[in-house]
Amino acid sequence: MRHYTVTPNKDATAWYVKIEDVAPTEEYDKRDKAIEAGVETAKENKPSTLSILTKEHEVEEKRTYER
Template identity: 70%
Template sequence: MRNYTVAPNKDATAWYVKVEDVAPTQKYDKKDKAIEAGEQLAAENKPATLTILTNAHEVADERTFK
Protein backbone atom coordinates (compact mmCIF):
# COMPACT_ATOMS: atom_id res chain seq x y z
CA MET A 1 0.00 0.00 0.00
CA ARG A 2 1.36 3.40 -0.97
CA ASN A 3 1.28 6.28 1.47
CA TYR A 4 0.85 9.86 0.29
CA THR A 5 1.30 12.83 2.60
CA VAL A 6 0.15 16.44 2.34
CA ALA A 7 2.57 18.52 4.40
CA PRO A 8 3.48 22.20 4.75
CA ASN A 9 6.96 23.59 4.26
CA LYS A 10 8.80 24.90 7.33
CA ASP A 11 6.86 28.18 7.60
CA ALA A 12 3.59 26.87 6.06
CA THR A 13 3.75 29.18 3.05
CA ALA A 14 3.53 26.24 0.64
CA TRP A 15 2.15 22.70 0.74
CA TYR A 16 3.70 19.55 -0.69
CA VAL A 17 2.38 16.18 -1.77
CA LYS A 18 4.90 13.48 -0.89
CA VAL A 19 5.00 9.82 -1.90
CA GLU A 20 6.11 7.42 0.84
CA ASP A 21 7.17 10.50 2.87
CA VAL A 22 10.26 10.98 0.71
CA ALA A 23 11.07 13.96 -1.47
CA PRO A 24 8.10 16.16 -2.39
CA THR A 25 6.54 15.40 -5.76
CA GLN A 26 4.48 18.56 -6.17
CA LYS A 27 4.29 22.01 -4.53
CA TYR A 28 1.08 24.03 -4.04
CA ASP A 29 0.34 27.51 -2.70
CA LYS A 30 -2.87 26.40 -1.00
CA LYS A 31 -3.53 23.47 1.32
CA ASP A 32 -6.86 22.68 -0.40
CA LYS A 33 -5.15 22.28 -3.79
CA ALA A 34 -2.53 19.98 -2.28
CA ILE A 35 -5.24 17.84 -0.66
CA GLU A 36 -7.11 17.56 -3.98
CA ALA A 37 -3.92 16.46 -5.74
CA GLY A 38 -3.10 13.98 -2.97
CA GLU A 39 -6.59 12.49 -3.13
CA GLN A 40 -6.33 12.11 -6.89
CA LEU A 41 -2.92 10.39 -6.66
CA ALA A 42 -4.12 8.04 -3.92
CA ALA A 43 -7.31 7.20 -5.83
CA GLU A 44 -5.34 6.45 -9.00
CA ASN A 45 -2.87 4.21 -7.16
CA LYS A 46 -5.15 2.12 -4.93
CA PRO A 47 -4.68 0.69 -2.38
CA ALA A 48 -3.28 3.82 -0.76
CA THR A 49 -3.53 6.09 2.23
CA LEU A 50 -3.43 9.88 2.33
CA THR A 51 -2.16 11.53 5.50
CA ILE A 52 -2.88 15.24 5.89
CA LEU A 53 -0.69 17.18 8.30
CA THR A 54 -1.36 20.47 10.10
CA ASN A 55 0.89 23.55 10.04
CA ALA A 56 2.61 22.04 13.12
CA HIS A 57 3.25 18.76 11.23
CA GLU A 58 0.73 16.81 13.32
CA VAL A 59 -1.71 14.37 11.71
CA ALA A 60 -4.99 16.15 11.03
CA ASP A 61 -6.66 13.45 8.91
CA GLU A 62 -5.93 10.11 7.31
CA ARG A 63 -7.90 8.71 4.40
CA THR A 64 -7.79 5.22 2.91
CA PHE A 65 -8.43 4.45 -0.75
CA LYS A 66 -9.27 0.80 -1.53
Protein backbone atom coordinates in the same frame (compact mmCIF):
# COMPACT_ATOMS: atom_id res chain seq x y z
CA MET B 1 0.25 -0.15 -0.05
CA ARG B 2 1.58 3.27 -0.96
CA HIS B 3 1.48 6.13 1.52
CA TYR B 4 1.02 9.76 0.49
CA THR B 5 1.27 12.81 2.72
CA VAL B 6 0.04 16.39 2.35
CA THR B 7 2.53 18.39 4.39
CA PRO B 8 3.53 22.05 4.78
CA ASN B 9 7.01 23.38 4.21
CA LYS B 10 9.02 24.60 7.18
CA ASP B 11 7.10 27.85 7.68
CA ALA B 12 3.77 26.72 6.14
CA THR B 13 3.99 29.10 3.19
CA ALA B 14 3.67 26.22 0.71
CA TRP B 15 2.25 22.69 0.76
CA TYR B 16 3.62 19.47 -0.70
CA VAL B 17 2.29 16.09 -1.70
CA LYS B 18 4.89 13.49 -0.75
CA ILE B 19 5.13 9.84 -1.77
CA GLU B 20 6.27 7.46 0.98
CA ASP B 21 7.35 10.56 2.96
CA VAL B 22 10.52 10.75 0.85
CA ALA B 23 10.43 13.52 -1.72
CA PRO B 24 7.76 16.05 -2.65
CA THR B 25 6.07 15.45 -5.99
CA GLU B 26 4.54 18.92 -6.34
CA GLU B 27 4.45 22.21 -4.46
CA TYR B 28 1.19 24.13 -3.96
CA ASP B 29 0.59 27.61 -2.62
CA LYS B 30 -2.70 26.61 -0.96
CA ARG B 31 -3.44 23.70 1.35
CA ASP B 32 -6.77 22.91 -0.36
CA LYS B 33 -5.08 22.47 -3.73
CA ALA B 34 -2.48 20.16 -2.20
CA ILE B 35 -5.23 18.07 -0.58
CA GLU B 36 -7.09 17.80 -3.90
CA ALA B 37 -3.91 16.65 -5.63
CA GLY B 38 -3.11 14.20 -2.83
CA VAL B 39 -6.60 12.67 -2.96
CA GLU B 40 -6.44 12.32 -6.75
CA THR B 41 -2.98 10.73 -6.62
CA ALA B 42 -3.95 8.33 -3.83
CA LYS B 43 -7.14 7.28 -5.66
CA GLU B 44 -5.21 6.69 -8.88
CA ASN B 45 -2.72 4.44 -7.08
CA LYS B 46 -5.00 2.23 -4.96
CA PRO B 47 -4.53 0.62 -2.52
CA SER B 48 -3.10 3.62 -0.71
CA THR B 49 -3.35 5.87 2.31
CA LEU B 50 -3.24 9.64 2.53
CA SER B 51 -2.23 11.55 5.64
CA ILE B 52 -3.12 15.23 5.83
CA LEU B 53 -0.95 17.25 8.20
CA THR B 54 -1.60 20.57 9.94
CA LYS B 55 0.69 23.60 9.89
CA GLU B 56 2.23 22.16 13.07
CA HIS B 57 3.09 18.92 11.18
CA GLU B 58 0.57 16.85 13.15
CA VAL B 59 -1.71 14.32 11.46
CA GLU B 60 -5.13 15.90 11.14
CA GLU B 61 -6.75 13.20 9.01
CA LYS B 62 -5.83 9.85 7.52
CA ARG B 63 -7.72 8.39 4.57
CA THR B 64 -7.53 4.91 3.04
CA TYR B 65 -8.37 4.09 -0.56
CA GLU B 66 -9.06 0.45 -1.38
CA ARG B 67 -9.36 -1.22 -4.75
